[in-house]
Amino acid sequence: MKLEEVRKVGQLGGGVMGGGIAQVLAIAGYPVLIRDINDEVIDATRESVFDGKWGIKRAVELGKLKFDDAIAAMAKISFTTKLDELADCDVIIEAIPERLELKQEVFKELDRIVKPGAIFASNTSGFCIADLARDLPASRKERFIGMHFSNPVPTMRMCEVIYTPETSEETIATIRGLAEASGKAVSMVKDAPGTYGFLLNRIFGAARREAVAIVEAGIATKEDIDKAMITGRNWPAGFFGNRGGIGGQW
Numbered sequence: 263m264k265l266e267e268v269r270k271v272g273q274l275g276g277g278v279m280g281g282g283i284a285q286v287l288a289i290a291g292y293p294v295l296i297r298d299i300n301d302e303v304i305d306a307t308r309e310s311v312f313d314g315k316w317g318i319k320r321a322v323e324l325g326k327l328k329f330d331d332a333i334a335a336m337a338k339i340s341f342t343t344k345l346d347e348l349a350d351c352d353v354i355i356e357a358i359p360e361r362l363e364l365k366q367e368v369f370k371e372l373d374r375i376v377k378p379g380a381i382f383a384s385n386t387s388g389f390c391i392a393d394l395a396r397d398l399p400a401s402r403k404e405r406f407i408g409m410h411f412s413n414p415v416p417t418m419r420m421c422e423v424i425y426t427p428e429t430s431e432e433t434i435a436t437i438r439g440l441a442e443a444s445g446k447a448v449s450m451v452k453d454a455p456g457t458y459g460f461l462l463n464r465i466f467g468a469a470r471r472e473a474v475a476i477v478e479a480g481i482a483t484k485e486d487i488d489k490a491m492i493t494g495r496n497w498p499a500g501f502f503g504n505r506g507g508i509g510g511q512w
């Protein structure tokens with residue numbers, strides 16, 4: 263599946279991440295069908311994508327999106343509870359809860375339903391991509407990739423694209439192109455079995471572990487660590503929840 267052949271994206275899971283991913287893709291001009299498990303969750307997703315803190319209307323109010331473009335983007339997003347309505351999607355982006363067995367099961371089900379040429383991308387925070395694709399046929403493994411956005415998706419500019427030895431060059435190019443079309447800066451990451459977190463979460467996790475060790479050794483307080491990261495590295499927030507960098511006292 264080449265980028266120019268992508269006509270419809272299926273967003274599996276419309277929670278915190280799925281709603282945001284659908285929003286940036288719709289603004290980029292892609293029709294997106296969001297599938298979640300019941301009408302209540304879908305109503306909450308619709309509310310957050312259209313009216314939420316990071317939603318489309320807010321983007322217009324902030325002058326980041328033109329009114330006409332917002333109307334066009336909203337018209338491109340549709341919702342369903344039925345998995346089989348994803349059958350004709352060209353790309354499926356999975357953002358369901360971070361449970362390995364659940365994701366593996368859902369990908370097996372999707373493989374039976376969705377057309378053979380479609381690409382499957384997972385927004386997992388860190389599971390090995392090859393493990394997620396474990397039970398899929400070789401033809402789908404070629405079209406299986408990680409696409410890790412950062413929260414909140416409409417404002418954070420990063421997307422990690424994680425490829426396995428089986429992922430085809432065409433799949434990599436298409437997903438990279440899709441992420442870039444949605445305004446993201448792409449970092450390429452090789453899938454690394456036996457690890458969790460790709461690039462961003464591994465580095466952040468290592469730094470946070472060090473911060474916790476410093477607190478536990480009595481070297482500095484949480485507040486002083488956060489203050490140092492905010493004022494010395496220009497981080498918007500610290501490891502421990504202090505946000506002195508955003509209109510705060512530091």
Ligand SMILES: NC(=O)c1ccc[n+]([C@@H]2O[C@H](COP(=O)([O-])OP(=O)(O)OC[C@H]3O[C@@H](n4cnc5c(N)ncnc54)[C@H](O)[C@@H]3O)[C@@H](O)[C@H]2O)c1
Pocket residue numbers: 274275276277278279280297298299303356357358359360361368385386387388410411412413
């Ligand atoms: N929240 C973050 O900061 C963040 C950042 C990057 C990546 N992620 C990853 O994104 C994924 C989703 O996280 P989230 O925070 O959006 O979770 P969430 O709980 O907000 O959303 C998950 C959604 O998936 C739905 N769902 C569950 N089973 C489903 C199924 N079979 N089909 C369709 N929908 C189903 C749930 O109803 C829910 O709406 C996880 O893998 C998470 O690790 C999260």
